[in-house]
Amino acid sequence: MNSVQWVGFYTLLRRECYRFLSIPRQTVGGPLLETFLYISVFGAALGSRISEIGGVSYVVFIIPGLLLMSMIINCYANNSSSLAQQKMLRSIDDQLASPVSNYSLLAAYTLGGFLRASLIVVIAFATASLMVQLPMANAWIFVSGLVFSGLFFASLGVLAGLIGQTNEQISSYQTFILQPLIFLGGVFYSVALLPEPFKTLTHLDPIFYMINTVRFGMIGHSDVNPYWSLLAIIAFTIAITAVNARLFKRGYKLRT
Amino acid sequence: MSSTVKNETLALDVKGLKKTYDSGTKALKGIDLQIKSGQFFGLLGPNGAGKSTLIHTITGLSMPTSGSAKVFGSDVVGDYKTARMYVGLSPQDINLDWFLTVEQTLDFHAGYYGMRKKERRQRIDELLKVFSLTDKKDSRGMFLSGGMKRRMVIARALMHKPEFLILDEPTAGVDVELRRELWKYVKKINEQGTTILLTTHYIEEAEELCDQIAVINAGKILKIGTVAELKKAYKVKTLEDVYLKATGKKVQS
Numbered sequence: 001m002n003s004v005q006w007v008g009f010y011t012l013l014r015r016e017c018y019r020f021l022s023i024p025r026q027t028v029g030g031p032l033l034e035t036f037l038y039i040s041v042f043g044a045a046l047g048s049r050i051s052e053i054g055g056v057s058y059v060v061f062i063i064p065g066l067l068l069m070s071m072i073i074n075c076y077a078n079n080s081s082s083l084a085q086q087k088m089l090r091s092i093d094d095q096l097a098s099p100v101s102n103y104s105l106l107a108a109y110t111l112g113g114f115l116r117a118s119l120i121v122v123i124a125f126a127t128a129s130l131m132v133q134l135p136m137a138n139a140w141i142f143v144s145g146l147v148f149s150g151l152f153f154a155s156l157g158v159l160a161g162l163i164g165q166t167n168e169q170i171s172s173y174q175t176f177i178l179q180p181l182i183f184l185g186g187v188f189y190s191v192a193l194l195p196e197p198f199k200t201l202t203h204l205d206p207i208f209y210m211i212n213t214v215r216f217g218m219i220g221h222s223d224v225n226p227y228w229s230l231l232a233i234i235a236f237t238i239a240i241t242a243v244n245a246r247l248f249k250r251g252y253k254l255r256t
Numbered sequence: 257m258s259s260t261v262k263n264e265t266l267a268l269d270v271k272g273l274k275k276t277y278d279s280g281t282k283a284l285k286g287i288d289l290q291i292k293s294g295q296f297f298g299l300l301g302p303n304g305a306g307k308s309t310l311i312h313t314i315t316g317l318s319m320p321t322s323g324s325a326k327v328f329g330s331d332v333v334g335d336y337k338t339a340r341m342y343v344g345l346s347p348q349d350i351n352l353d354w355f356l357t358v359e360q361t362l363d364f365h366a367g368y369y370g371m372r373k374k375e376r377r378q379r380i381d382e383l384l385k386v387f388s389l390t391d392k393k394d395s396r397g398m399f400l401s402g403g404m405k406r407r408m409v410i411a412r413a414l415m416h417k418p419e420f421l422i423l424d425e426p427t428a429g430v431d432v433e434l435r436r437e438l439w440k441y442v443k444k445i446n447e448q449g450t451t452i453l454l455t456t457h458y459i460e461e462a463e464e465l466c467d468q469i470a471v472i473n474a475g476k477i478l479k480i481g482t483v484a485e486l487k488k489a490y491k492v493k494t495l496e497d498v499y500l501k502a503t504g505k506k507v508q509s
Contacts, residue, residue: 004341004370011367019355090351094412097315098368099340256277256318 008100009108016112019082027078028120035070035124039063039131042188053190054221056135063128064142064215065187070124071117071146072207075154076178078113080170083161087254096255102248106158110244114154121146135219141226142217148233149210155240162244162253181207191223209233265293265328267342267420267451268314273323275309275475283309285475286323291453291468293328293419296446298466299455300495302503306475307455308348311424315345327420341369344418346410348425348455352397358384358408359393362415369416376415383411386441403434410438420451427461439465459496469495473503 020027043059050058086092095105128134136142164170185207191199202208209229216222222229248254268291275284284306291297299307312318314325316336325332330339353361359380366376384390387407392400397408410426423442427435443465446452456462462469463483470480479489479502486498 002370004337007370007372008368011364014367015353015356015364018360022355086353089354090347090349091353093317093345093347093351094353094365095368096317097340097343097345098365099337099370100368101337251319255316256312 004099005101005104008098009104012095012100012105012108013111013115016082016108017115019112020078020116027074027116028123031070031074031120032123032127035066035120036127038066039128043132053193054215054219056219056221057132059132060134060219061190061215061221062188063132063134064218065185065211067121067125067128068146068149068207068211068214069182069187071121071150072153072182072210073174073178074117074120075113075150076157076160077174078116079109079154079157080160080164080173081167082112083109083158084164084167084170087161088167092254096251102251103245106244106248109158109161110151110154110241112154113157114150117150117154121150136217137220138217140217141230142214144230145210145213145217145226145233148230148237149214152233152237152240155237155244158244159240159247162247181205184208185211186223187211190221206236266326267291267293267295267328268297268453269324269326269329270310270314271324273310273313273325274321275306275313275318276321283475284313284320287472287475287477289470289477289480291451293451294446294449296443296452296465296467297454298462298469299453299472300457300459300462300469300499301455301472302457305472305503307472308424309475310472311345311422311453311455315343315422316340341416342419344413344416344421346413346421346423346426348428350402350405350409352400352405352408354396354398357394357396358389358400361397361408361412365412366415371416379415379417383414387411403430406430406434407438414445418450420453421445423452423454425455425457427456427458435461459494459499463495471498471502478502 039059042062047058053061160170160173184202185205186202191202191208194202209224210233212222212224213226213229213233216226268289270287270289273284273287276282287310299310301307309318313320314327314332316332320333327339327342332339356364362380362383363376366379384393387410389404389407389411392404397405400408406426413421427438442452454465468480468482469486471478471486479486481489483495486495487493490498490501492498492501
């Protein structure tokens with residue numbers, strides 16, 4: 001990559017970060033508040049009535065899932081809305097007509113949402129650790145699970161922004177597909193507590209594996225093999241990146 | 257129809273360019289066009305003639321179905337990174353980024369072209385002054401008046417010092433005063449060596465500014481020449497009559 005490409009990529013990434021940093025209440029403050037409300041309501045209020053799960057208190061049990069949920073939603077929402085908005089306003093033409101490569105463009109859009117979500121997750125983690133004592137059974141698995149799940153959904157957000165024609169269409173993917181999958185993936189409970197057929201059905205939800213990987217990293221408890229899950233997350237992240245790279249190279253829904 | 261230019265540097269060399277959209281619309285039906293370095297070239301044609309599609313294909317906003325286009329010898333598809341370094345585009349529709357101020361718009365644009373910070377700073381100050389936008393540098397693009405937005409878009413196109421400037425209907429919807437100001441400025445940068453491709457359906461604009469004009473209609477170049485050559489070819493007295501005879505359309509006043 002020559003200097004033009006580096007500066008171009010850095011500028012694109014700077015633009016994506018500026019976008020969410022210029023409206024911090026909406027992009028960072030809101031999601032943080034949401035995470036703390038979940039911790040407070042589900043953890044503090046309900047937690048006292050629920051016995052330990054996986055050898056830890058209920059509030060500690062749900063924190064890995066909440067962090068992952070925050071990561072997933074912010075990666076997806078940021079990237080899908082940023083790309084869709086620029087497509088609709090055609091302000092993206094300024095980038096498309098520039099010498100910046102298609103891959104730099106894809107990388108910048110993907111990383112924009114990932115950085116926003118990472119910022120929220122780091123602050124949420126730091127603050128949660130002030131509220132309750134958080135264990136860390138396997139930091140590598142914990143961080144890798146969050147990072148690769150985040151990258152997967154950052155890429156999925158880019159894909160949705162690329163395909164989506166209207167804001168309503170893009171937000172409906174989040175409301176009707178993503179949110180149910182997250183909630184049914186076991187953020188607030190262990191799959192072991194579910195009756196059949198819900199126990200089996202949960203295993204069809206990819207987010208279930210992500211939550212359990214991150215949860216294993218923090219508390220050392222998982223309903224599935226976390227190592228295989230992590231490998232699957234990495235494989236899916238590579239696959240969706242390859243799909244996006246191909247679409248960006250073709251200029252799919254970007255260049256007429 | 258093409259005017260073949262030999263032994264001179266070509267800013268733009270388009271050969272057999274065709275563009276068919278997914279909808280089946282044939283927007284370009286085999287364009288051949290050559291623009292010499294330093295020329296002020298006009299593309300005159302009615303709405304839907306293919307002017308914007310041709311420009312989009314040159315700038316990478318649209319992918320050609322077949323044929324080729326080269327900017328200063330670099331293919332716009334095969335060697336797009338080099339080709340796009342030469343080109344500055346002022347699009348027909350205002351497409352400013354809502355999140356950015358006037359100054360940031362220029363700064364980010366320059367970054368996409370690899371300009372270093374110090375160089376960017378200097379160029380931003382220069383263009384803000386030239387386009388009388390210094391007082392508005394901290395305003396977001398969406399809050400500018402129509403005329404200011406238009407100036408902003410042209411300033412952005414010039415930010416990376418392109419050797420080939422494409423102005424797609426730059427004076428559509430702007431007042432007479434600003435139109436005259438823009439004419440003066442683009443004439444000046446053309447004299448300094450920038451090649452300019454101007455699309456317009458204002459006859460007087462094409463007549464005032466362009467060394468050579470191509471009349472385009474229904475995805476085809478109908479004729480290329482100087483104003484005098486076109487009048488002679490169509491056996492008429494004014495450029496307006498050339499336009500009417502060539503396209504069969506009314507002239508925009």
